[in-house]
Every structure is written in structure tokens, then in C-alpha cells.
Amino acid sequence: MENKAEKIKPYDRDADKKGQIEKMFDNIAGKYDFLNHVLTLGIDKGWRKNLIKMMASQKPNLVLDVATGTGDLAILAAKTVPGLHVKGLDLSQGMLEVGRDKILKNNLQDRVTMIHGDSENLPFDDNAFDAITVAFGVRNFENLGKGLKEMNRVLKPNGNLYILEFSRPKNFLFRKGFNLYFKYILPFIGKVTSKDPKAYKYLFESVQAFPAYEDFLNILENAGFKSNNYKIQSLGICSIYSGKK
Ligand SMILES: C[S@@+](CC[C@H](N)C(=O)[O-])C[C@H]1O[C@@H](n2cnc3c(N)ncnc32)[C@H](O)[C@@H]1O
DSSP: OOOGGGGOOSSOTTSOHHHHHHHHHHHHHHHHHHHHHHHTTTHHHHHHHHHHHHHHTTOOSEEEEETOTTOHHHHHHHHHSTTOEEEEEESOHHHHHHHHHHHHHTTOTTTEEEEEOOTTSOSSOTTOEEEEEEESOGGGOSSHHHHHHHHHHHEEEEEEEEEEEEOOOSSHHHHHHHHHIIIIIHHHHHHHHHSOTTHHHHHHHHHHHSOOTHHHHHHHHHTTOEEEEEEEEGGGTEEEEEEEO
């Protein structure tokens, strides 16, 4: 299954994607949390909570949050699951800096750490983590297959992967209505607020190109995951994909 989203890039179609993604998130890091919660009307918190509930049911001790950004998922996971240790990894130093401040404010520095790195070349040993989480990250990878195989490598046998990603509503009328907001209103607010006119246009385009539902399950299987499944969130705006090593 081809992933057309690998060809969707924020600034320059002919330059490498990874460098552009790093630059884009460095640009918008200061406004990222605000825009996230405003543009989703706060619904994103519910999606993250649902993922954490699924993950917590497997009683992990050590979790890797790939593409952690400003650490929302990592911090919420540590606050929800007593004793849980979370390592958050991201390409963008700007996003990680915002995340580190939030970890200190929540007094979680003993349990949540932020690491600068690339998900396609993870700086961890094989079989290191009980679970891996990714929220709105995989769509941005330059090489999705490579990133997923790396996650498989660092997961313990029988360890669980949970991915929250936009998936495009299945209902035709809802999709049309939602896309009006997603294609026109959201990029406008994003452009005015974040001062990066390309970032929120990229968001819409990359979501349209990214494989969803069964297509994404096939990609998980090709990367070595088994028992793959998905749970639709908010009529299909997002889905939570799960798989096992
Ligand atoms: C939309 S943000 C999501 C952040 C966070 N997980 C959340 O839920 O708010 C996507 C993040 O993926 C990161 N990212 C994209 N490609 C990456 C890669 N190859 N390795 C590590 N992080 C990456 C970006 O830097 C960015 O912080």
C-alpha cells in the first residue's frame, strides 16, 4: 500500500520531508497547544484519554511516546497511570522545549523524559518498551514503513502499539461538512495565529493523502505487527489503531 502522504510536504515538494517537518514544528511550537485545543474545540483531550485507557489496561511500566511534540500524551499518560515511566521522542527541539516546561510544571520530571531524535532511527535497544504510543505523528514521517519497523524493534515481544491519527469521516455528508471546516476555516485561523501560512494547509493535505482504516492496518501488518485493530473516534475524524509485536 503506497503512502501518498510521504510526498506531501509543507514548503518545498523537491526538498526532503524530514527537514521541512522539523522546521515547521519549530516554527509553530509556541502556539501549538493553544491551536490544538482551540481548533479541535478541546475534543482532542477525549481522544488522548481513550488511547491512554486502552494502553493502561495492559498495565505497562515503561512507555515510549513517539513524535511526542509538546508532550500532551506523555504527560497525561503519566498523570493517569500511577508509577508509569514515559520517554517522549521528537524531531523538533522547539516542541520538546515547550514539553519540558510542562513536565516541570506538573512535577513529573522523575517519570517523563524528553529526547531529541528521529523515529526512523530510534536511539533505543531492541525489546526495550512495554508499549508505544503515537498521536498525530505517523502522518508526518518521511518513511512510514521504516518508522513502524523501528517501533516494532524497540517494543518487547507482545508489547502494544497505539496510534491516534486523523482518518476522514466515513459518512459522506458529515465528511463534506467537516472538510469545509478542515480545508478553509482551520487553515485560516492557523495562518493568522501561528504566523506559518503553510502549516495548517499541510495539515489538511496530509490527512487527505494518508492511508486510513483497513489500509493502515495492512501497513501495520507489513511492519510486523499482529492483532491489528482500530477504534473510530468522533465519527471517524480520528481513529485509534492498535497492534501487538
Ligand atoms: C502534530 S505533532 C503531534 C505532537 C503530539 N504527539 C500531540 O499529540 O500533540 C507531530 C509531531 O511529530 C514530530 N515528528 C514528525 N516526524 C518525526 C520523526 N521522524 N521523528 C520524530 N518526531 C517526528 C514532529 O516534530 C511533531 O512534533
